[in-house]
Amino acid sequence: MTAAEPTRASHVAPAAPEEAAPRGAAAFADPAPLGLAAFALTTFVLSMTNAGLFKAEPVVFGLALAYGGIAQMLAGMWEFAKGNTFGATAFTSYGAFWLAFWYLTGHTDLSGVDAKDAGHGVGLFLLAWAIFTAYMFVASLRTNGALIVVFGLLTITFLLLALADLTDTSGLAKAGGWFGVATALAAWYASFAGVLSFTNKRPVLPTGAR
Template sequence: MTQPSTSRIPGAHIADPGALGLGAFALTTFVLSVVNAGMVDAEPVVFGLALAYGGIVQFAAGLWEFAKGNTFGATAFCSYGGFWISFWYLTSYTDLTGLAGNSAEHGVALYLLAWGIFTTYMLIASLRTNWAIFTVFLLLAPTYFVLAAGDFSGSEAVAKAGGWLGILTAIAAWYASFAIVTNATFKKTLLPVGPR
């Protein structure tokens, strides 16, 4: 007699890496956004977080999403992990002082604008996730665009507005992370994330 085939769900044995990826994104975004909002003048504090937690840990969460067969989570976490590593390199090791006029600010603005474009198409894809994840992307896309506008225009007020949007984004991402880890730990829905 032939045994029926039992195909396993990809990555079923792996815990949901979403809580880790969102947590890494949220904490790093929060600290940088507090600096961008002008509440604290200590940008170098962000560098270690950007490399280790926002960058390496979030990228690892993206690799686990690949193993689970989650294209959206893998693309998001690997990409934003890459963002934080590139941010760390840009702010720690890239010398922009030799650029003429406002070329450095415009270069950083272009970098932020490109991330805003990527985030916008991820926002569209997030419509098929849940409202908690959608909210993160709904806040993150304008965060990038406002920060880019602040650098293009040289306006400190616009840059600070981008910082405040970033704080809201971090809070939304923390909620999503908290919901995933709490619901998984208690094995029931204590914190809703909305329908898929």
């Protein structure tokens, strides 16, 4: 894989249950809808490419840096300020994922690396994220139904994309792309539910709150 070749990946990052907020945290709006939206949009565009429906790699790079990366990292920092460990860990981690993706695909010279070895390296990168996402999925079981769906789909997405690169199987990459699209739609739904709850001053869309 050269620097010009896109990396198979799809994703990005999720929200969290509210924890006891520290004194003074009331000044912060809920950052979860922003983090979920940043994750969803960036994941959607890349996943449509992975699924073979579009050729939009150059567009993904800008999104990975500005929206999936920086905006999601900021959401994670605001979750730290609110005292929400789950949200802070999720948004900051997946924001960092997108920044790493942006650097790897657009700014890393892999021309001197054997293409098969480079592909397997990317597969290991994605497998590590699948492991992280799997334990975040377990933690999400104490949040709400919407987030459980997001993390469950995201775990499958990472695993399929990792196996695609480790085994050089294009069919798995396309399957990962479709699961990535589903993940993005689920995250958009969770983000939309959060925004509507604020503007209407009451829950509007069901999220399977526990």
